Amino acid sequence: MLKYITPWRVLIALVFLTTAIIVFIRFYGGLGTVTNLSDQTPWGIWVGFDILAGVALAAGGFVMAATVYVFQIKRFKPLVRMAILTAMLGYILFIIGLVVEIGRPWNIFSIFYSPNIHSPLFEVALCVVTYTTVLVLEFSLVVFERLGWNRLVHFHHKVSVVLVVIGILLSTLHQSTLGTLFTLVPHKMHALWYSQIQPVHFFISCVAAGMGMVCFEAFLSYRFTKHPLPTGLMRTLIRVMSYVLVLFFIVRIGDLAVRGELWRVAEGKPAAMFWLENLLFVFIPVVMIYRKLPLTAKRLFIISFSVVLGLVMHRFNIAVSSFEFVKSTGYFPTWTEFMLSIALVMFGFVAAGLAVYFFPMHPKEPKSDRLAGRETYRIAWPVSE
Amino acid sequence: MAIKSKGLLIDITRCIGCDACSENCKAVNDLPPQVAPELDSDNWTVVYRREQEQYVRNLCRHCADPACVSACPVAALTKEESGAVLYDKDVCLGCRYCMTACAFRILTFEWFSYNPRIRKCVLCDARIKEGKSTGCAEACPTEATVFGDLDTLVKVAKARIADQPKKYHDYIYGLDEAGGTSVLYLTSVPFEKLGFDMTVPKYPLPQLTWQVLKQVPTIVGVGAAFLGGSYFLFKRRAAVAAAEEAAKSGKGDKGGGHA
Incomplete structure (x- = not known):
């Protein structure tokens, strides 16, 4: 009995318990009881982190699905399941976070009977609901395999590409539309973060962040299963990601230049924030990839973690800091706000860990794959025919 | 029968800061009587005291093409025939995108309620339908706030500036802000000195998102x-x-x- 009690498990249990109490207080006394939100700062860390960053980091699901199923680059197949699993968990966490974040979650079905097609948030809501369903259906393959329902597995292989294509379209739409939300308030956001092509920025950055997250997840999967790290694939993925990161940076600087706001990158605190964000999201990863050092597992970990942190910071700056820079309200999240965000992340880790434990995430692979970690890593688990 | 779009003309030069508008607003809208210094869920209009005895009233501007209405994913906010922007709590999700969207930072939320609503001035829409004026305009002892058809008010405002160019600062705040609002302001002091946000774009904001969404x-x-x-x-x-x-x-x- 005692061997099940580890420091990590105790910590996780404490965090979940505290969060449960916080959520109870929030639903009993209102959002104001556990947050520092106000009429002047209606959106805080729960929007910036749980929602914007959470969705972007779940982009790995559609990026990997597109790579393997549409562009038929089958080498990456070992990474697809984990990517889809984390995307599914990510969206489920996002929905849990959303239910706590919005004031009247019991009216959530309004989006079906009182739609406003002029609202970008309506489009996001609709896409997220549909895409989460698609992800559950995509992931159902793994469940069918686990249960040995072979006819369903067979059927799934036949229709999976349709699911994948729908999933990619839905992702493209809502990932970019989350950026469209912020095109509505040109004068309320700092010019370093406001952009009329925000949807483009959001889409490019989510693709890179999704790749970084897939790489990061591989470490997580390794931690739980001791399954060898597909470092060869991860290296390739990280290299492709670096192109996307550079593209993101160029588009961003170009956009600032076109709008005549480029001088702001050297002005005060916002500029410092801008460069810190780019340091984590673009410079550290790109420089590490292009220095002629071998991309060891440790370096891959640093790179992917840096990208994840950078993305989180970018989204938080969009949702909170950029508004603060224009009209300061002194918003800083309460510890209770941080706690919910931490709990959601932990919940994701635990759920992913359990899924890796119970489901065939790395099926039909040679038991002792001494070649693992090299480009020759080839898997023969069910292909679509 | 169609009613013309209504509005309010607020002449800051006439305001004596008596708070009668805020008090009557509370009376006609069944809000708790204490007047607060800043807009909140129980205070839909407040009067700020600025330097040199200038009094600036703040309230929902009821934009011609409101950002909040376009932002709401579930159409809980609507632009009425009277010009009022109204809110329906029964479909609202409480996502507060309307608050983020509002160009004038007007919308408020019930932060300490388990079933919170978005709260703001309703331009006394129900009273307009009965043929009455708004609570604030009715209570104003100096006609600093006058109620009327919006197109008439624009003419009145322009006439006041034209008749007394020395008295009035040559600008009507609200005529072009966010593509035009139902609340117009006149002043003798430049607006920026009174804390007005001069960075508000002079075009309807919903077009920014729609050009992407379409x-x-x-x-x-x-x-x-x-x-x-x-x-x-x-x-x-x-x-x-x-x-x-x-x-x-x-x-x-x-x-x-x-x-």
Whole structure:
């Protein structure tokens, strides 16, 4: 009995318990009881982190699905399941976070009977609901395999590409539309973060962040299963990601230049924030990839973690800091706000860990794959025919 | 019968800061009587005291093309015939995108309620339908706030500036802000000195999101064609490569298809 009690498990249990109490207080006394939100700062860390960053980091699901199923680059197949699993968990966490974040979650079905097609948030809501369903259906393959329902597995292989294509379209739409939300308030956001092509920025950055997250997840999967790290694939993925990161940076600087706001990158605190964000999201990863050092597992970990942190910071700056820079309200999240965000992340880790434990995430692979970690890593688990 | 779009003309030069508007607002809208210094869920209009005895009233501007209305995913906010922007709590999700969207930072939320609503001035829409004026305009002892048809008020405001160019600062705040609002302000002091946000864009804000959103059908169409086309193209290529490899080695590798 005692061997099940580890420091990590105790910590996780404490965090979940505290969060449960916080959520109870929030639903009993209102959002104001556990947050520092106000009429002047209606959106805080729960929007910036749980929602914007959470969705972007779940982009790995559609990026990997597109790579393997549409562009038929089958080498990456070992990474697809984990990517889809984390995307599914990510969206489920996002929905849990959303239910706590919005004031009247019991009216959530309004989006079906009182739609406003002029609202970008309506489009996001609709896409997220549909895409989460698609992800559950995509992931159902793994469940069918686990249960040995072979006819369903067979059927799934036949229709999976349709699911994948729908999933990619839905992702493209809502990932970019989350950026469209912020095109509505040109004068309320700092010019370093406001952009009329925000949807483009959001889409490019989510693709890179999704790749970084897939790489990061591989470490997580390794931690739980001791399954060898597909470092060869991860290296390739990280290299492709670096192109996307550079593209993101160029588009961003170009956009600032076109709008005549480029001088702001050297002005005060916002500029410092801008460069810190780019340091984590673009410079550290790109420089590490292009220095002629071998991309060891440790370096891959640093790179992917840096990208994840950078993305989180970018989204938080969009949702909170950029508004603060224009009209300061002194918003800083309460510890209770941080706690919910931490709990959601932990919940994701635990759920992913359990899924890796119970489901065939790395099926039909040679038991002792001494070649693992090299480009020759080839898997023969069910292909679509 | 159609009613013309109504509005309020607030002449800051006439305001004595008596708070009668705030008090009557509370009376006609059944809000708790204490007047607060800042807009909140129980205070839909407040009077700020600025330097040199200038009094500036703040309230929902009831924009002609409101950002909050376009932002709401569930159409809980609507622009009425009277010009009022109204809120329906029964469909509202409490997402507060309307608050983020509002160009004038007017909307408020019940932060300490388990069933919170968005709260703001309703331009006394129900009273307008009864043929009455708004609570604030009715209570104002100096006609600093006057109620009327919006087009008439614009003419009145322009006439006041034209008749007394020395008295009035030559600008009507609200005429162009956010593409035009139902609340117009006149002053003798430049607006920026009174704390007005002069950075508010002078065009309707919903067009910013709509010009992106209207691309959605195109993105879906082009995207679907691109993805479908790519799938068949790469699939074919992989099949050909596999067949060639099979022909070469004589014995096919079933797991093939890797690029």
